[in-house]
Amino acid sequence: MVVQVERKEFTVRNKLGLHARAATKIVQTSSQFQSRICIIKNGREADAKSMLDILTLSCPHGTRIELCAEGKDAAEAVAALTVLFDNKFGEE
């Protein structure tokens, strides 16, 4: 089995940052994939399938983060999450 590793950098662009609503959307999306997905900020990792982990990573508007997915559907996972980030989670 081929294990892919995908990485991509983002800036949090919605005005409220990764708060409850945005984190919920990340968890909903990440949970559709088998890959292990994490969000990295200043070297600290948060499980992208854990709402509390994302929240407590504390990423306000403007934070630079790195997304890292590991598993056979890693590319698809990163692509799906990219859409979320690009659309600012459907917020301002």
Next chain:
Amino acid sequence: MSPGNARMVLHGIGVAPGIAIGKAYRVDRNKVSLAYYYLPSPAQIKREKERFDVAVEKAEADLKEIRAKMAGAFPEHAYIIDTHIHILRDSMLYDETMRTIDQQAVNAEWALRQALEKVQQIFAEINDEYIRSRFSDVDFVAERVLQNLTGQNKQSVTGIRERVIVVAQDLSPADTIQLQVEKTLAIVTDMGGKTSHTAIITRSLDIPAVVGLEKVYQAVRSGELMVVDGHAGKVIIDPDEELLNFYYERQYQLERYRKEVVRCAELPAETEDGYHIKIQANIELLEEVVAVIDNGAEGVGLYRTEYLYLNLDQPPNEETLFWDYRELAEIIYPETVTFRTLDLGADKLSTRLRPSNETNPALGLRSIRLCLQEDQTFRTQLRAILRVSGITKNVKIMFPMISGVGELRAAKTVLEEVKHSLIKESIEFDKDLQLGIMIEVPSAVAVADLLAREVDFFSIGTNDLVQYALAIDRVNEHVAHLYEPLHPAILRMIKQAADAGRQAGISVSLCGELAGEPLYIPILLGFGLDSLSMNPLAVPRVKKIIRNASMEESKDCLNEVLQFTTADQVNDYLCELAWRRFREDFELFADGMGKLPAASGIDQ
């Protein structure tokens, strides 16, 4: 007095108007008490994990059910329940609990509580106030699972099956948000005040509410018949038929009256003889803008900006303020928003700004004085407001508690410095932005003519003015009866400030409870004010009465009233006038068929 009898009548604070009649439903929010036990065998550990799983599944099913119900009535809040569902299965809570049961061989309740404490610790270390406060969601979710585990499934607001009056000691924001509006006739609580969360939510949902009843939870049984009078702040338990019929009739009449008044809320407040006075709203939270618009207020005359500062270790940053202010200004556009700069006082201090013990906080380091000392906090707020003004151009700034020209100039210097730094950074702001002050300290009235040369507008804040001028602490029960807004001294002071403003050619408004009190409309018109700012819910009725009033008559009324020597005389005169001229706007609010209560409206 109203006819009939009842088992008990309780008096509290009416925070959302309207009359509700229905059965009581007691909601118990006391936390589940927890036992600890050790699991001696692997088989028991396995069973315990299954038991935990069942409890989580049940909580999940319950939440999904709530969500389905909410999606219709309350779509904008449904995501909160999604959040709760995710938290339920979150590895930090779920996996951690399972692991603790396994490793420590303890019961599920105990393991869950431990996991919860770990999460709490992590949240407590976060700087972001918003995220830190989200721990209440985690707590709420864990509480549901714990209730399932212990089988002590307390009645919660979600269990309501028919239209009821919710009776509680206190309701958390999470409870209030879960209320099914269509099943809730009214809310009554033992605790809370005019600005509590329950008060704000019920007002925006238009559900009658009375808080601060102290012992209603203890006094009433679930299923008992109650009447809730949100106007009078009265709760009647088990009324007899005569009293019940009286309230049914009154409820019907009030509904009819309210519908009619709100239907005309968009019409301007212009007297029969063509004098137009602007009617604006006082608000405390961004969420209240809905009420501002629905009730036909012409903009926000007083945005109390303290809310974002409460209970924080650090004042909020510029961006947080900017986005809150910007959203408000954009929604209100093309009407204007008047931002009152931080008026943190004795009763509403955030932890960091709290000065050392003061023996007399109402006369101490507060409001503009505190801002001039905590000058960085003040500058941050001014920057946020100015930046918004550059975008929306409908923003005004108002300094609270100004006591004289020297203090005003010190505050203006700070404002000018902030403007300069924005110019240096090429950040836009509204060059024509109007600056005003609250007239609420007696010394400001005495030098109103001097102050008027320095600003673009006055806003007379009657709540504090009455308190400072009469030396009465209104929450002190021993002297509260001496708190007289109609005291001849107050009327003379308002007149002096209004005249000084007019002579200097600046606009004068009045905010505070006085402004929203329909009984006082004739004298308020008589002062020749440019605008009144009040609780949004008071707007439609005030506008209606003004449309039926005349300026000429109001001036005569004020001249007459200024001859009186006591507040009681003024009040009697105004009641008589209201009864004679605006009977249909007052009779429903009078106590029985007799005398009008001194304050018949609801404000603040």
